[in-house]
Amino acid sequence: MMATDTVRVPLVEPGTRPELKPVEDRIMLERGRISPLYRVLLNSAPIAQGWESMLTAVRNRTGVPADLRELIILRVAVLNRASFEFDAHIPHAQRAGVSQLKIAAVRELELPSVFDETERLVLSLTDHMTRDVEVPEAVMERVTQRYSPAEVVEIVATVAAYNMVSRFLVALNVVH
Template sequence: MTTDSIRVPLVVPGTRPELADIEANIQAARGRISVLYQVLLNSAPLAQGWEALLTVIRNHTQVPPDLRELIILRVAVLNGADYEFEAHVPHAKAGGLDDAQIAAAKLDGSAEVFDEEKRCVLHLTDCMTRDIRVRPEVFDAVLQRFGVQVAVEITATIAAYNMVSRFLLALGIEH
């Protein structure tokens, strides 16, 4: 990835002692401090809160890993966030998505490689990302299939990754 397009300075890990604890948490949760987090570290409170929220979304909900990663890939596609898509392909594979499903995430949510559960989640993802307002029948289908807790967690996952992709694009973190 080139950093020429990034609109703010990157905070090089280890260069600001006051960020050491936050950097250690990011490193522990992610295994590295990506360009995204090097941008976020320009605001210590934001980096800390972002890491906490996204760690909960990714690691502490009842959303199955394949559905979570499918949501993330689809949001990235709809928002044109190539960096996000590519960053999550390995997670998607580890979460149980196969190459055909990953490729189909670039097309639409009706592909035959998706079962009804995945199509239901993709429909909500598309509605939330494209239309913002979700028709009652779309959300009701998710609620009926997954129950209240998981429906809320799926919705939060879609919302959070719309935030991520829009942040990436606004700050020029594109490839």
């Protein structure tokens, strides 16, 4: 836990900076609201715009099944101690059909047997990418045998993107 509960940069109040209107409109279109994360990102219009575009692609425009995507996001949040991200994605995981049992299990240091073979493989990749950066050849071989090149890129990009998200949130102390 950090010594402060204060976000480390100002939250930009939507509608207060006319030059941000196109970015805010895009965020609203894709997200339906401007969350505290985006209120921090709006301190830099180019970063907010690029972030929104990339994360929308990762979350909404890939072939990664929603339940698997949300398990990845929750696991990354756990490993990076990004409670804001974890809490924000519980409803998404539930809507994607992830059971409460699996949502709770993703918090365990060692993954319990509640996960099926596919989930365990992708969560193993997630753990290696997040904890170690490098993925053992044996794990990557199993991933590339199970998934097409496009699917591998999309799964790896999902893990990488949410490592970026969670590390950004933790560094700037975005907790609610």
